Amino acid sequence: MTKDIRTGDLVLCKVGSFPPWPAVVFPQRLLRNDVYRKRKSNCVAVCFFNDPTYYWEQPSRLKELDQDTIHNFISEHGKNANQRELVNAYKEAKNFDDFNVFLQEKFEEENRLNDLMAFEKSEGSKIVSGEDPFIGRTKVVNKRKKTSISPRDDAEDKQQSNEEERKPNIKPAKKKRPMANPEVKSNTSNKKxxxxxxxxxxxxxxxxxxxxxRNLIQRESPPTEHDIKETHELLNRIYENSDNKKPFFDLKALRESKLHKLLKAIVNDPDLGEFHPLCKEILLSWADLITELKKEKLQALPTP
Structure with missing residues (x-):
């Protein structure tokens, strides 16, 4: 971005092969613990519109999003059914005019409205946009006032780090690549x-x-041709990155994304039969990881 980035700024953030997506720069100190733990010293947190995901990105890789750009995109792509989710994200960005209202809606969505009230009480006023997005959580509690953030964050970080180090280095077995959807293969086989x-x-x-x-499960009508094609491409991308020397979809990635549960749901849906072979291959490569996650879940249950 050409200007100093501040919280509440509208930006476009590009992640992997996804198109640039409308987002708002979010105050680090107001993030959920699981998101805050992933912070990086040279990145700011953004919250996507029409998607509950947060993302950490370098300010130089964010593009300023103004109302003219929003209006032009909606005018050009508003009737394109293949981009309905992205269009809806632009529409939400268009209606964004009060950062505090946005925060209230976000905290309510995450069942953290009491946390926001505690923040505002400690500040003595409502939280507004325009602060330095690199400001993190204070670890010093003032006797009169200051922060409702738990001082246990560092201890939790260290505990989580130690747990990750104790996890076995599980590597999925190498396998032959299954046949992809013919249409998708013809469009992607020559791509790097x-x-x-x-x-x-x-x-x-x-x-x-x-x-x-969203393409296959959370919908009221059958998937469109674009949804089907995109899903095949995404599943192929997952497959391509599931048997590396350092697996991309490791224990931590599956634990937090629950991606394996989604693939199981697809396999159990007879109407999604064309996706079954590739989903089964991916799940097979994750078999040891899924077993480890089941053990974790059993260990977390209270003893009778």
Whole structure:
């Protein structure tokens, strides 16, 4: 961006092969704990419109989004059924005019409205846009006032890090590539394989899950030709990155994205039979990881 980026700014953020998506720069100190733990010193947090996902990105890679750009995009693509989710995101960005209202809606969506009230009480006023997006959570509690953030964040970070180090380095067995959808294969076979950013595997895994889920599961009408084609491409991308020496979709990525559960739901849906072979191959490559996740879930259950 050409100007200093501030919280509440409208931006376009591009993730992997997805088109640039409308988002708003979010205050780091107001993020959920699971999102805040993934912070990077040179990145700011953005919250996408028409999608509950957060993403960490360098300010120089964000593009300023103004009302003229929003209006032009909606005018040009508003009737394009293949881009309905993106168009809806632009429409939400168009209606964005009060950062505090946006925060209230976001916190209510995440069942954290009491947290926002606590923040505003500690500040002595409503939280508005325009602050430095790199401001993190304070770890010092003032006797009179200041922060409702738990000082346990660092301890939780260290515990999570130690848990990750104790996890076995599970590598899926190598396999032959299954036959892709013929139409998709003809369009993608000559394309160079796109390498995904391993450091952002959790966020990207969540984006894959949300896109596939919207294309095939969360809908009132049958998938369009575009939905089907995009889903085949996304599943192929997952498959291509599931048998690397350092698996992109590792234990942490699956634990937080629940992508494996979505693929199981697709396999169990007889109306989605064309996606079954590739989903089964992916799930087979994740078999050891899924077993490990089941063990974690059992260990987390209270003992009788």
């Amino acid at each position: 394989k796109v390498k995904l950013d391993y450091s952002r595997r959790v966020e990207i895994s969540q984006l894959f899950r949300r896109r596939i889920q």
